[in-house]
């Protein structure tokens with residue numbers, strides 16, 4: 184492998200075509216004459232898949248040996264629904280890697296310390312990982328870049344979490360990100376997508392390296408919802424294929440609460456079990472679904488430009504005085520407000536770790552605009568229960584609904600009775616969940 188080319192893993196180097204390096208300056212690294220062994224650690228984060236995983240694909244193609252690694256960082260621990268989904272996803276990933284001749288190493292603790300410890304142990308030349316965009320991910324990347332530089336190990340970032348990377352399309356105004364969806368959609372649609380990567384043919388592990396059982400390392404999961412989808416790439420791709428094979432009329436069913444028949448891929452996209460690019464680029468995918476995937480990218484670029492999305496109002500001058508009403512908040516959380524559509528949605532959330540998008544909008548609007556309760560309380564509750572919760576989409580959508588975010592009509596309110604009449608006219612969704 185060429186150590187100085189554009190795909191190099193030079194020590195301390197964070198390589199991304201078309202963008203400036205972050206972290207310490209690159210240091211050129213020379214192997215001794217005749218030395219051909221190169222080991223790359225692929226650090227999995229939000230890309231728990233083998234299909235269309237650019238970091239894994241390039242490492243397996245260019246390195247002599249590859250060490251797939253996941254580090255479970257318990258600060259703070261994931262809530263039960265996400266934790267269970269994570270364990271299932273890692274177990275599935277491990278099985279896939281083993282079928283290719285590889286394995287998955289799983290550690291617990293600080294990802295920087297654990298990764299560098301492994302690099303030292305295996306005399307690793309480089310680390311490859313998918314780039315993520317939240318504040319915690321950025322802090323991790325910065326610390327990892329510095330630690331890798333100190334140990335003369337290369338670090339290279341790969342795309343994979345979004346379809347179009349934040350920063351790749353920018354408004355002509357010179358702003359660093361788009362604040363409004365429609366112009367973003369226009370630019371996003373005109374931007375060429377990166378090529379998809381096939382799953383690797385084989386993974387060569389260094390000698391004497393064996394993997395770990397994710398469930399044993401991460402430990403038992405207690406609590407959570409009773410009816411959550413199974414985690415993992417295999418389950419995610421199976422779900423996608425069976426959904427798209429039915430040729431659903433997505434625009435017609437998207438808002439149909441009773442049918443409740445959207446893809447339910449959000450958890451798989453959250454953990455990267457399924458690549459958003461694979462779904463968007465599938466020739467069978469309806470245009471309206473590609474548009475929803477664009478919303479996902481949109482919020483990632485908002486978070487990239489506004490890292491305080493989970494804590495601060497996005498829109499300057501937006502409402503910042505909220506009602507402090509603990510009993511009303513509790514009733515909302517428990518699905519006991521007495522407003523049928525809100526309660527139905529909140530009960531679906533508790534049972535399935537997921538809620539229909541229309542119900543999410545109505546429940547969030549009711550909390551913030553009818554009860555006047557701070558969007559941060561609502562988003563934190565969703566974080567605790569949703570399998571798909573991530574900072575960009577959860578906080579981005581909450582702020583949109585609360586009128587503090589990217590909605591260009593921030594004062595709109597979703598009237599629960601009218602929404603129910605329109606999207607659940609035969610009362611099926613409400614009956615289904617209010618029975619519980």
Ligand SMILES: Cc1cc2nc3c(=O)[nH]c(=O)nc-3n(C[C@H](O)[C@H](O)[C@H](O)COP(=O)(O)OP(=O)(O)OC[C@H]3O[C@@H](n4cnc5c(N)ncnc54)[C@H](O)[C@@H]3O)c2cc1C
Nearest residue numbers: 445446447448449475479540543544571572573576577580
């Ligand atoms: C208050 C509120 C909170 C939300 N929190 C989250 C969250 O934490 N995580 C999350 O993934 N989505 C969130 N959403 C967006 C949306 O509700 C879910 O993505 C969708 O319901 C997931 O179901 P699905 O996979 O069947 O969606 P589909 O309709 O099948 O859409 C396919 C994919 O497109 C993306 N998508 C669809 N709608 C949106 C949207 N409005 N914003 C961003 N991406 C979208 C998702 O990745 C989704 O999986 C939230 C919406 C609201 C109103």
